[in-house]
Amino acid sequence: MARPSGKQKSTKLVIVCVVLLGFGLIGDYLWASSPHFASSSYISNWVSPNNPQSNVIIPKQEPHLADTKPLKIKVDGVHDRSLSATFADLPAPELKWEKMANAPVPRLDGAAIQIKDLLYVFAGYGTIDFVHSHVDIYNFTGNTWGGRFDMPKEMAHSHLGMVTDGRYIYVVTGQHGPQCRGPTARNFVLDTKTRKWQDLLPLPAPRYAPATQLWRGRLHVMGGSKENRHTPALEHWSIAVKDGKALEKEWRTEIQIPRGGPHRACVVVNDKLLIIGGQEGDFMAKPGSPIFKCSRRNEIVYDEVHMLDDEMKWKPLPPMLKPDSHIEFAWTIVNNSIVIAGGTTEKHPITKKMVLVGEVFQFNLDTLTWSVIGKLPYRVKTTLVGFWNGWLYFTSGQRDRGPDDPAPKKVMADMWRTKLKLNS
Numbered sequence: 001m002a003r004p005s006g007k008q009k010s011t012k013l014v015i016v017c018v019v020l021l022g023f024g025l026i027g028d029y030l031w032a033s034s035p036h037f038a039s040s041s042y043i044s045n046w047v048s049p050n051n052p053q054s055n056v057i058i059p060k061q062e063p064h065l066a067d068t069k070p071l072k073i074k075v076d077g078v079h080d081r082s083l084s085a086t087f088a089d090l091p092a093p094e095l096k097w098e099k100m101a102n103a104p105v106p107r108l109d110g111a112a113i114q115i116k117d118l119l120y121v122f123a124g125y126g127t128i129d130f131v132h133s134h135v136d137i138y139n140f141t142g143n144t145w146g147g148r149f150d151m152p153k154e155m156a157h158s159h160l161g162m163v164t165d166g167r168y169i170y171v172v173t174g175q176h177g178p179q180c181r182g183p184t185a186r187n188f189v190l191d192t193k194t195r196k197w198q199d200l201l202p203l204p205a206p207r208y209a210p211a212t213q214l215w216r217g218r219l220h221v222m223g224g225s226k227e228n229r230h231t232p233a234l235e236h237w238s239i240a241v242k243d244g245k246a247l248e249k250e251w252r253t254e255i256q257i258p259r260g261g262p263h264r265a266c267v268v269v270n271d272k273l274l275i276i277g278g279q280e281g282d283f284m285a286k287p288g289s290p291i292f293k294c295s296r297r298n299e300i301v302y303d304e305v306h307m308l309d310d311e312m313k314w315k316p317l318p319p320m321l322k323p324d325s326h327i328e329f330a331w332t333i334v335n336n337s338i339v340i341a342g343g344t345t346e347k348h349p350i351t352k353k354m355v356l357v358g359e360v361f362q363f364n365l366d367t368l369t370w371s372v373i374g375k376l377p378y379r380v381k382t383t384l385v386g387f388w389n390g391w392l393y394f395t396s397g398q399r400d401r402g403p404d405d406p407a408p409k410k411v412m413a414d415m416w417r418t419k420l421k422l423n424s
């Protein structure tokens with residue numbers, strides 16, 4: 001939410017919030033229970049049940065709005081734009097994007113790790129009913145895809161935690177299967193030299209999309225969602241690792257993460273561990289659904305940045321320029337700056353639709369300032385990002401419906417690059 005500058009604004013904000021809360025509850029109710037939205041259509045189910053041209057009618061009997069009149073909101077695209085900066089695109093310089101070879105498959109909620117000129121791209125949804133169980137590799141030198149190989153069958157297919165020491169890729173927990181299936185606590189290690197997989201000690205409990213990093217010889221796993229996919233977890237575990245092996249027999253409990261939930265970026269830089277953005281809450285399996293059908297639940301997206309340093313205490317850093325989630329593999333480090341491409345911000349207050357992010361952000365670690373350094377070719381979440389030889393690359397994710405509609409639509413296989421120019 002915006003920071004109000006005066007009394008009048010605060011009062012307005014409170015009223016808006018109360019109204020939104022009402023809408024949120026009803027929106028969630030509709031999402032979860034309307035037979036219309038229970039259709040098997042991937043987009044209508046996963047993305048948004050609301051037709052943008054339709055009228056949203058709030059039923060009279062809804063207890064939360066018992067003493068208000070039924071509301072009718074005409075969503076006309078004009079109101080959309082005047083609501084709040086949170087949902088709007090921020091002013092951003094145009095970037096010249098070059099379209100590269102498409103990835104072999106489209107991916108939503110995939111994972112990626114860059115090692116030198118290779119981007120290893122893992123798992124992900126192809127559609128809501130189909131998940132990938134293999135790795136594709138993009139070579140930044142040759143600008144080609146290749147080298148596909150399988151993941152272990154038991155490895156999660158989305159919402160993974162993943163990090164590398166430069167040779168071994170540590171893969172922790174995540175969701176196993178399509179739709180909103182359950183998570184696995186199992187962890188794996190890939191030796192990128194031999195492309196062999198090994199097991200790693202499972203987590204004390206499974207998580208969805210926890211913040212994951214290697215820091216001072218230990219693999220850290222923090223936050224994420226709990227087993228029901230929605231409830232934010234605050235636990236933080238670590239284990240000493242070396243050359244793809246755990247050096248300890250159990251995970252150590254560490255200081256809790258200040259904000260639980262999935263999909264935040266987690267970066268180790270200058271010997272400090274940073275967590276950026278993310279959300280609380282996520283889609284959940286519809287109770288009793290044999291296919292664990294995804295149904296939407298309330299989500300709160302954050303702009304917060306926290307840092308863990310020598311004292312093992314979390315310290316707040318300047319927040320992002322808007323709340324941003326689904327960015328766990330959407331970042332790279334260039335010249336002492338963190339660069340983040342796309343994501344999701346707070347849902348639209350009227351349409352309730354998910355709002356995608358189309359900016360490229362820079363967090364300059366010398367000055368601790370955020371800036372917008374460009375626009376992506378479209379708004380997109382769960383991008384997989386790399387940087388090589390002056391070029392910023394991104395692939396995969398789910399893009400918007402078009403320039404005037406930031407709600408999610410198509411799952412992408414595109415690979416793009418632009419010459420990166422940072423602000424000093």
Ligand SMILES: *[C@@H]1O[C@H](CO)[C@@H](O)[C@H](O)[C@H]1NC(C)=O
Pocket residue numbers: 118139140141142143
């Ligand atoms: C990447 O591409 C370059 C140029 O085509 C090639 O020389 C190199 O061997 C490739 N790397 C790998 C690991 O395949």
Ligand SMILES: *[C@@H]1O[C@H](CO)[C@@H](O)[C@H](O)[C@H]1NC(C)=O
Pocket residue numbers: 334335390420421422
């Ligand atoms: C990073 O720093 C180097 C050395 O100052 C500079 O040449 C380069 O352009 C910078 N990279 C970007 C992306 O700004």
